[in-house]
Amino acid sequence: MVGKRYRFVYFLLSLVFVVFGARLFYVQLVKHDEYVSAANSVRVKQYELLAKRGEIYMKSGENEVVPAVLNERTWTIFVDPSYVINRDKAQAKLTEILGDKLIVSWDDVWKDLTNMYVEVAKGVDYDTVAAVKKANIQGVGQKETSKRVYPRGEMAAQVLGFVNAEGVGSGLEGAQNDRLSGKNGLLKTVTDVNEIPLSLGDENVEIPAQDGETLVLTLDENVQRESEKALKRIYDTYEGKIKNASVVIMNPQNGQIYSMATYPSFNPEYYYKVTDGNVFRNIPADSPYEPASICKTFTYATAINEGVISPEDTYVNTGHTDVDDITIQNALGSMAHLGTITFQTALDYSLNTGTVEVVRRLSSDGTISYQARSTIYDYLTNHYSLGKNTGSGLYEADGVIISPDDAEGNAVRYSNMSFGQGMNITMIQVLAGFSSVVNGGTYYKPTIIAGTMQNGQYVPDELKGADHQAVSAETSATMRRMLQEVRSYNGGDNDPAGYIIGAKTGTGETLNEDGTYTSDKTIVGIAGFGMSSKEGSLPEYTILVRLDGETFLWGYEAADVFTQLSNYMIEYLRIAPGA
Amino acid sequence: MSAYNASRSMTMTNSAPWMRNRNSVRHNSKLSLGPVSHIIFTTAVVLLIGLMFVSQSSKVTDYDLEVAKVNSEITELEAQRDALAVENAKITAAASDADSNSVASTMVDANSAAFVER
Numbered sequence: 001m002v003g004k005r006y007r008f009v010y011f012l013l014s015l016v017f018v019v020f021g022a023r024l025f026y027v028q029l030v031k032h033d034e035y036v037s038a039a040n041s042v043r044v045k046q047y048e049l050l051a052k053r054g055e056i057y058m059k060s061g062e063n064e065v066v067p068a069v070l071n072e073r074t075w076t077i078f079v080d081p082s083y084v085i086n087r088d089k090a091q092a093k094l095t096e097i098l099g100d101k102l103i104v105s106w107d108d109v110w111k112d113l114t115n116m117y118v119e120v121a122k123g124v125d126y127d128t129v130a131a132v133k134k135a136n137i138q139g140v141g142q143k144e145t146s147k148r149v150y151p152r153g154e155m156a157a158q159v160l161g162f163v164n165a166e167g168v169g170s171g172l173e174g175a176q177n178d179r180l181s182g183k184n185g186l187l188k189t190v191t192d193v194n195e196i197p198l199s200l201g202d203e204n205v206e207i208p209a210q211d212g213e214t215l216v217l218t219l220d221e222n223v224q225r226e227s228e229k230a231l232k233r234i235y236d237t238y239e240g241k242i243k244n245a246s247v248v249i250m251n252p253q254n255g256q257i258y259s260m261a262t263y264p265s266f267n268p269e270y271y272y273k274v275t276d277g278n279v280f281r282n283i284p285a286d287s288p289y290e291p292a293s294i295c296k297t298f299t300y301a302t303a304i305n306e307g308v309i310s311p312e313d314t315y316v317n318t319g320h321t322d323v324d325d326i327t328i329q330n331a332l333g334s335m336a337h338l339g340t341i342t343f344q345t346a347l348d349y350s351l352n353t354g355t356v357e358v359v360r361r362l363s364s365d366g367t368i369s370y371q372a373r374s375t376i377y378d379y380l381t382n383h384y385s386l387g388k389n390t391g392s393g394l395y396e397a398d399g400v401i402i403s404p405d406d407a408e409g410n411a412v413r414y415s416n417m418s419f420g421q422g423m424n425i426t427m428i429q430v431l432a433g434f435s436s437v438v439n440g441g442t443y444y445k446p447t448i449i450a451g452t453m454q455n456g457q458y459v460p461d462e463l464k465g466a467d468h469q470a471v472s473a474e475t476s477a478t479m480r481r482m483l484q485e486v487r488s489y490n491g492g493d494n495d496p497a498g499y500i501i502g503a504k505t506g507t508g509e510t511l512n513e514d515g516t517y518t519s520d521k522t523i524v525g526i527a528g529f530g531m532s533s534k535e536g537s538l539p540e541y542t543i544l545v546r547l548d549g550e551t552f553l554w555g556y557e558a559a560d561v562f563t564q565l566s567n568y569m570i571e572y573l574r575i576a577p578g579a
Numbered sequence: 580m581s582a583y584n585a586s587r588s589m590t591m592t593n594s595a596p597w598m599r600n601r602n603s604v605r606h607n608s609k610l611s612l613g614p615v616s617h618i619i620f621t622t623a624v625v626l627l628i629g630l631m632f633v634s635q636s637s638k639v640t641d642y643d644l645e646v647a648k649v650n651s652e653i654t655e656l657e658a659q660r661d662a663l664a665v666e667n668a669k670i671t672a673a674a675s676d677a678d679s680n681s682v683a684s685t686m687v688d689a690n691s692a693a694f695v696e697r
Contacts, residue, residue, distance in 0.1 A: 066675070067668045073658040126658045144654070151668035192640070196647040199639050225676065 051182030054212030075129040077121040083139030158282035162268040185209035214453040218256035231263035246283040252435035255444030288399040288424035292508030295420030302379040305475040311344040368411035373404035383470040384433030399425040431544040436470035491559040498577020503528025505555030533578030
């Protein structure tokens with residue numbers, strides 16, 4: 001009897017062990033992966049290590065750099081309503097600390113207790129978040145974020161651009177996003193209940209974030225500031241007449257851009273307060289236009305470089321000239337300077353008939369033939385690199401230059417193109433091409449990026465060097481002399497002695513929606529250079545001004561800006577005067 | 580040199596040296612552990628090892644917490660540094676702007692110009 005009981009207990013225990021064993025088998029082996037996964041989901045956390053976005057500096061003089069865009073740590077304060085024990089106390093304390101930084105009403109915070117994350121303030125500074133932490137309110141947390149700050153306010157706003165809430169950048173922030181943004185890292189780790197990473201376990205992975213590059217721009221803060229002041233001055237002087245004013249100043253000996261400005265402007269830190277999206281446009285790079293008579297510089301340089309004209313050669317100016325079935329007149333139908341005049345005189349007075357005649361001289365038959373048009377097209381697109389992205393590092397529009405092989409690339413088109421109409425090109429293209437005409441004949445690709453900051457030190461990029469020869473050195477010297485004389489008729493009285501200043505103005509009508517020109521909306525501009533009159537000197541700066549007007553503007557508004565900036569550059573670059 | 584080689588050669592051919600050191604008597608201990616003692620001993624060893632593991636693990640965790648605390652302090656100090664750097668940059672920019680105004684005031688103004696008809 002006793003033996004039977006023992007056997008029964010033995011059997012019962014064995015059965016229990018078998019059940020336990022089976023259950024363990026099921027849990028440990030069959031459901032192994034599932035339970036491991038469930039356990040890891042609780043104790044193993046995966047975080048994205050955010051790369052620090054690269055900052056942006058600009059130059060201040062030859063070797064100094066100053067910050068243009070910095071990162072500032074900010075915090076988002078949030079509330080988990082279900083965790084808050086004493087609502088009245090939490091509400092009162094947070095209201096006291098956050099003040100006008102509160103972005104929600106407290107009724108909205110408490111109305112839905114299932115909502116575990118309600119942001120009550122965004123972009124708060126360190127002092128504020130420190131006060132929130134010190135208050136130690138249950139159910140209130142903070143999340144670190146970052147925002148871009150612009151110590152120089154509106155300076156170079158359109159060039160720098162901004163990064164919107166979705167992380168999409170405009171201006172340089174967008175164009176150089178790959179270099180600025182860096183690469184996020186990964187942290188996969190076991191954490192404790194407070195989500196503090198622990199070294200336990202063998203599944204921890206840490207891939208460090210790679211911070212973005214900190215860029216140094218070629219823009220010089222002093223030149224940039226002066227440029228913006230000059231634009232504001234002319235904008236205010238002609239209040240209501242100027243819609244946008246833009247300027248670019250370049251070093252013609254290497255393509256580096258000293259300044260690029262547009263007015264009206266905005267503060268990129270508060271871009272969301274802007275009501276007119278047009279102020280975001282970086283007009284010098286992204287808004288092609290017809291530069292009008294400024295382009296006569298290119299036409300003359302082409303013909304001189306081809307050896308078909310010299311400044312002293314003459315033609316008969318009748319005030320108008322016929323091309324196919326179109327009659328082209330001088331500006332405003334001017335009938336001045338009629339008769340036999342030199343091409344220098346034609347350029348001095350910006351006569352369209354002279355420029356059309358220059359194009360005819362490019363053809364062996366004296367017409368605006370395919371041969372002449374092909375030569376012009378080759379020079380515009382290949383020698384002066386117009387109508388295509390320059391690779392400056394900015395967002396750029398390509399523009400349009402119609403090929404002579406195109407049905408629209410006819411004689412009328414090319415006669416108009418010879419004085420800067422019937423084509424669309426950007427300011428940065430015009431200035432780079434203009435620089436190549438006057439700097440000795442070398443085309444340098446314009447650039448906005450001078451180098452990077454590494455370990456707090458400015459490390460300049462290697463200069464791009466000459467890209468190609470646009471015109472010969474002799475042609476360039478001739479063009480400098482021609483433009484110097486042109487300048488003497490257009491504000492040259494204000495140029496200091498001992499310097500050679502050359503410039504060409506341009507006044508362009510704009511197109512109506514139906515494609516016809518209107519004089520109600522015009523664009524005036526001027527492109528020029530400055531250098532010492534000492535023998536052997538070459539231009540040390542080139543300037544291009546563009547004013548978009550609602551009503552008719554003469555070129556002198558732009559020349560006024562040019563004069564101010566030219567005089568400034570002579571002093572700023574400490575260009576020694578000649579005898 | 581030659582004497583050493585001769586000695587080594589002799590050792591290799593003679594088996595007597597290793598036989599001389601061989602244990603010829605085996606002593607059995609009169610004490611032996613019973614099954615209960617074995618279990619207690621084994622359990623004690625396992626507990627000791629476990630204790631060491633837990634001790635080390637908790638020490639690692641302590642370090643992790645310490646690291647997290649230091650990291651937090653670093654973050655706060657960096658935040659303060661960044662905030663100060665921004666303030667410094669703003670003040671420097673304002674000062675630079677003021678300087679440029681004083682420089683500009685000494686420069687020759689651009690006068691209105693005479694222009695040709697065009």
